Amino acid sequence: MAFKPSMRSTNRVKEIPLDIRPVMNLMVVLIPILLYSAEFVKLSIRELNLPPASTANSGGAQEKPQEEAKRLQLTVIVAREGFYIGNKSGYLTGETDADTNEPSVPLDETGNYDYVALQEQLKEFKTKIEGQEFVDENSIIISAGANIEYRHIIKTIDFVTMYENERGDQFELFPQVNIGQII
Amino acid sequence: MAFAPSRAKKHRTSTSEELNLTSMMDAMTIILLFLLKTYSTSGAIISQSKDLKLPYSLSTQQPHKELTVSLTQENILVSDERVMAIDQVNRDDAIISPLFQELSRRAAEAKQNHIQYAIPFTNEVLVVADESVPFHLLYKVIYTCGSSEYNKLRLVTIRER
Structure with a gap:
């Protein structure tokens, strides 16, 4: 008995669609x-480290010697009229020296x-105090x-902690930020 | 005159048409990649609402999940539980006593957890404040947090770039 002829010659390849379900x-x-x-x-944070509340009383004796060290206590006050830059002894005046109430950096x-x-002023300030061995040369007090x-305060913190040069490199200005109240 | 019924249509057998999903797959793959890129394991730390809009900042520091003190335009909340209304804040006192009590209670709890379950107590607190909160209120909240055990404040902002 003869074999059944092979079906290979008539066998056509069936195209099976890929089942991607x-x-x-x-x-x-x-x-x-x-x-x-x-x-x-995207959220981010600003760190604000206050001195611990419990050690404020017990560590009083140890903190005494630090008082004698040179302190700058640079302060930026955000007011309605602009920024006041100063420290414990006084404030920088604005362009016109006659008026003492003029803010250091007025509104634009x-x-x-x-x-x-403000950043320009602080950059100038930073170069001036460099090497004068202030204990708090990296810290700044922000008050308002x-x-x-709040958004103006955050923005101010942005501009006093860092600055960028023309090439986009970032430098520290006054990275240790404290919040204070106007006395 | 009416048309004669089509003979070709009469004898046509319906062949099963496969739905072509390939193009949809392409779109899905791109969406999937995009979502994977924005995926975060930490999840949402805060929930924004109408009276809590965060300010923008250039800071790039990543927040961690900690105890939150929220300052909306009307209320003060500690980890999403309302403590008091802003109207009740005494203008003359530097410390906000209901908030101080709440924070002290939580600090004591956290310390207990530290002893019992070795969950570290970091003294960190996230301050989530609305961008239009006035400074005197912000100062009082910061002062209150500092007076209680939570002295490491993290001001939560939206990254600008």
């Missing part, structure tokens, strides 16, 4: 999960705070009028 199922589940946990707003023409000018909004 299981993958689709996975995607449909994964996307809502990731959407749920996605972080669209549009009535907003002139952060860039009672009704100054």
